[in-house]
Amino acid sequence: MRDQRRGPLASVGLHTTLVIASAVAVFPPLWLVVTSFKPKSEAFSTDVVKDPTLRNYQHVLGDTEFLTWFGNSLFIVVITTLLGVFVAATTGYAVSRFRFPGMRPLMWLLLITQMFPVAILIVPLYNIMSTLGWLNQPISLIVTYLTVAVPFCAWMMKGFFDTIPVEIDESGRVDGLNPFGTFWRLVVPLAKPGLAVTAFYTFITAWAEVAYASAFMTGEENLTLAAGLQTFVNQYTSDWGSMTAAAVMIAIPAALVFSWAQRHLVAGLTAGATKS
Amino acid sequence: MAVDTSPAMDPAAGAKGARGRGGRVHKPGTPPPRRIRNALARHWYAWAMVAPVVLVIGLIIGYPLVRGVYLSLTDANEANVERTIGINHIPATYKTVGLDNFRAILKDQVFWDRLSWTVTWTVSCVALTFAIGLGLAVLLNRRFAGRTLYRSLLILPWAVPAFVSVFAWRLLYNEKNGILNKVLHGGGIDAVPWLNDPTMAKVSVIAVNIWLGVPFMLVALLGGLQSIPGELYEAAEMDGASPWQRFRHITLPGLRSVSSTVILLSTIWTFNMFPVIFLLTRGGPGDSTEILVTYAYRLSFVNSPRDFAGASAWGVLILLILMLFAVIYRRSLRKQGEVW
Secondary structure: OOOOOOOHHHHHHHHHHHHHHHHHHHHHHHHHHHHHOOOHHHOOOOOOOOOOOOHHHHHHHHHOOHHHHHHHHHHHHHHHHHHHHHHHHHHHHHHHHOOOOOHHHHHHHHHHHOOOOHHHHHHHHHHHHHHHOOOOOHHHHHHHHHHHHHHHHHHHHHHHHHOOOHHHHHHHHHOOOOHHHHHHHHHHHHOHHHHHHHHHHHHHHHHOOOHHHHHHOOOHHHOOHHHHHHOOEOOOOEOHHHHHHHHHHHHHHHHHHHHHHHHHHHHHHHHHHHHO | OOOOOOOOOOOOOOOHHHOOOOOOOOOOOOOHHHHHHHHHHHHHHHHHHHHHHHHHHHHHHHHHHHHHHHHHOEOOOOOOOOEEEOOEEEOOOOOEOOOHHHHHHHHOHHHHHHHHHHHHHHHHHHHHHHHHHHHHHHHHOOOOOOHHHHHHHHOHHHHOOHHHHHHHHHHHHOOOOOHHHHHHHHOOOOOOOOOOOHHHHHHHHHHHHHHHHHHHHHHHHHHHHHOOOHHHHHHHHHOOOOHHHHHHHHHHHHOHHHHHHHHHHHHHHHHOOOHHHHHHOOOOOOOOOOOHHHHHHHHHHHOOOOOHHHHHHHHHHHHHHHHHHHHHHHHHHHHOOOOO
16 A cells, blocks of 8 residues: 555544545434433423433333334345345346346346436325235335335346356356356355345335325324334424434434445445446 | 255355356256256255345335335325224225325425435435545554554444434534534624525535444445455555555555445435434524425325325436336446446
8 A cells, every 4th residue: 555655644644534524424324322321301402412311212102103113124124135135146146247138128128227217106005005905014015115225236136146166157067067056055145245245235215214104004003113203203293302213213224234334335335336 | 075966055155256157057958947946956945044134125125115115006085095983884985096195196286306415315315425434444443552443433423323313413503502513602603593594405425424434434434445465565665656656546446346336335325314304403594404305205104195105206216216216227337347
């Protein structure tokens, strides 16, 4: 690396910039955490907690449907992530390794689905879901989220598979594995970083989706977290205490998945971005 | 690898040079039925692997799209679509009106106002996010104490679900009691109506979107930087190139393929960014922060009576704009020699 001759001034500049940037990055969520421990009446005081309280957490967990929403979200997201990673991986692999008729249109399709505004799909989708009797059912959101997350993930996985030498596949074939066997036994284990990023991306997409969740799910007990959180702070009420406590608890699973995937993020995304 | 090419595997598939169009391997003279059988034998592995995606996309995006386009040509609204009230089933009574919806929208100043703000929003968000992400990535690409810590802190916003972050920002932006104004007050500055003044609200939503977008840019660009061989920099330094020259002639070209992808994707994402605006300002004050997507959503889910036809027509226009953009963008990349 080329930094041996950095002067003290450059060093100070480097660290100052990074400290400021990190502070900006960390402050809003941190403030949320701080606020969640304040008594309701002081939600907006600028002091760092004077007398910390768990009242907000108790209230959210005990007196609201929060746990139900949490369960709903968790169920939807776990299924979406499992299916999404699997489908994105097979697609990415096929596009990376095989030249087949329909491949270029497929690549275009994957890109174009990124462009679909919620606005054009949501009304017809709502109608379909209602015809199928899927409104208020987790499956409606699972299927919808798959279409949101899988195209990008497949693109990313393609780039990732491109970086795995073809010789590995060839050796598998020589040993008598068919393409599915090669994929499953040899390539998937090597692609763990890519899979981790895909899982993380699918998870966060589904965990944080707002528009479809608000439109498809009604009735307190069917809401997901994204829709449920809005009930704390809307036009009529603003219960910032409950909101912040709930927000912190919503962020925890995401943070856990994130810290698990984090060391793979750079490697995974690089491969996806540089090669696609 | 054996010489008789096994059904689906192209030995040169991984090599860059082999990215030709698929399906050109068959001899042109082969009669069609046999060609289909051959293609099946050769490609069924690949087709089996992509089938789930094609199915899901076809059913859940293809059909709604067709239906959305169809609705945009009708006068469907809440009052005349098919619906069931109690035990009564009321059939649809809307009719097709051709391109009337589009004509009406394009004649309306509202569309052009929303379009110009959406473009401003997209360009400023993407440009600033990219610039900040690149700057931080370059800083983090050196070796120094605390690098890993900085990196974790800087990508933290990504770990927080976007709607949670948006609520956190609403807490900060609160006009009477938010911490931003409290801090400004401490410095003797009057409260800033972050979300209640049309101009400030625009600045505020852009700031939040940048805050949300930087981690993705940072990680992608950092990865790109790490794939540039260090020898290039050493050679350039030997030749006496200044830091700026090295940045211009090594870093930027080295990042070309990463940046072209992330810029394309984040442009599309930002153009369609629903939650930030919807949750932060609901498009307000007035409709000053309403982008095309949130406006279309408002037509079909917030306004009364719900205007399904109008919302679909807006959706079709949004899609057309984005596709036009993607085609032009891809074409300009291809002209620079980037093949995809």
